[in-house]
Amino acid sequence: MTLSRDADYAHYLYTCNRCRSCTTNREQANVIVCPSYDHLGYFSYSGGGKGYVAQGILEGKVKAGPEAAEVAMHCLLCHACQTMCPPGFELITVARQLREWLVSRGIYGSAAHRRLLDNLRNSGNPWGLAPSKQITAEKLGLPARPGNAEAVLFLGCHSGFGKSSLENELKIVTAARAKVMVMEDEPCCGSPALELGDQNLFRKIAKKTIQKLNDLGVEKVVTICPHCTSALLNDYMEIGDLEPEVVHFSEWLLGLIDEGRLKLTKQASRLTATFQDSCHLTRYLEQGDVAREVLKQIDGLELVEMNRSVEAAFCCGGGSWADKVVPGLWRNTVRRRLREAAKTRATELIVTCPYCESSFQKARPNKMKVTSLARLVARQLTDYRQ
Ligand code: SF4
Ligand code: SF4
Known part of the structure; x- marks a missing residue:
């Protein structure tokens, strides 16, 4: 369109x-x-x-x-x-x-904008990294074939190319004794193409990804990145019929806790935390309550919401590749959001999106620890401290 x-x-x-x-x-x-x-x-x-x-x-x-x-x-x-x-x-x-x-008329916002799209067209990822840099199932110690897998873990380009760690997600998988697999040569979900303005490329990538996921015959796709979740759940509807159920890692995590597959320990001391809504989970998919439900399961955690939260939450600045394409917009946004987070006097800022995490980390918050929901939960598992 x-x-x-x-x-x-x-x-x-x-x-x-x-x-x-x-x-x-x-x-x-x-x-x-x-x-x-x-x-x-x-x-x-x-x-x-x-x-x-x-x-x-x-x-x-x-x-x-x-x-x-x-x-x-x-x-x-x-x-x-x-x-x-x-x-x-x-x-x-x-x-x-x-x-x-x-x-489509060859007009780009900047050289960086053109480069990201060229990389995606030529290398299959926005950074232009060689396939050898992609994290494999073997590196994660997980199977690459469906076998009796209950779900396929869809890493996305951020975690899939090592831009963010999967250590905590793996700890959770192990603790829950979950049978998950990771695809060989996992394709991009296509959301960077959609965000950067090449919808033909998005359609091409999405068709291929739908086919590869359907061919696995696994019932569930668990996405690490909310941008992937949103693409698979919303944007693929116009492209084709994706057969497996799609859930973000935070929703899967809540299910594991509810089913009693994850046992969380008592917290030694109280923790005051605030929460960054992922634009994709909270607004695109209206799932803002899911991560908050997980936070309620953490013993001793007091959640202090920022002034702008849930559907009115202010973005972390990391959406739509802004840190590369429009760095001034990224800088202004992330700094404002960190100041707002600091006003809550929380000591940790909890995130559910790898782009939120890296946007905040890149802005170097000096008063606040940025913690992924997976890391927060992994910290509560027996004999794991950090
Ligand atoms: S100005 Fe009002 S009606 Fe127009 S797009 Fe904005 S919110 Fe919607
Ligand atoms: S940055 Fe402004 S214009 Fe763009 S999606 Fe967010 S609210 Fe809308």
Whole structure:
């Protein structure tokens, strides 16, 4: 699909009344919800504003050039605008298709934007890493064939190319005696192509991934990265029929605890923690309660929510490859979010997404430890301390 006046969403381009709910949350003392608007201060950079740019392009009033690309790429695809828009306009679809329109005409937001897409087209991952750098089932000590596996662990490019550790997830798998496998040459889920504006590439990757996952005959796919979860659950619906059930690791974890397959020890001392909603789990998939349910199972943990949380949560800055494509937007967003987290006086910031984790780590928080949900749970397993 490309930007079109005939698309289902096109009516909004003409009926948006500039109420600006996509920039600020009126129900909560006008706090800003759009990181791009927060960074640059103009409505054009918000979700609604991108709709106006799209409308201008379709009517030939806005030139599809570098200025339009600058607006299109100043966005984390965090979904806050769409969630807050009272009529529920499909702002994410428009933002993605605006990018598609530009990229298909060879217009990129920056050299880094072009490079990430070229890498994905040529090497199958956004970093352009050789296949030999991909983490294998053998390296993880897990089977690469279905056998009697109850689930396939879908690593995603971040963990699958060693950008984040899988040590804690493996500890959980072992403790639960779970029979999981990891695919040989796991393909990309395609979400980077969708986010960066090459929808043909996304469709090509998605078809291949659906086929490979269906061929395994395993009943469940457990995704480490929420961007993969969202692609497999939402975006694949238009591409093909993915047979296995798809759950994010946090949902699987909650199931393991509920079924009594994981035994958590008592905490020696109290822990005050705050929680970063993953945009994909909380807003795209409306699963913001899942990780919070897991947190309730941790003995002695007090959860202190940030001012902006659940559907109104502010992004970590790491969405849509912003740290590479629009570093100013990434920096402003991650610093604001860390300041907000620090105000809770929590000592740990819990995350469920490897991109949130690396975005916060890269910004070097000095007062707060960034901890993945898997690590928090692994710490509670018998004889594991860190
Ligand atoms: S919240 Fe929706 S209706 Fe209001 S300005 Fe934004 S896009 Fe338009
Ligand atoms: S997706 Fe997020 S960053 Fe992009 S326009 Fe909407 S609220 Fe702003």
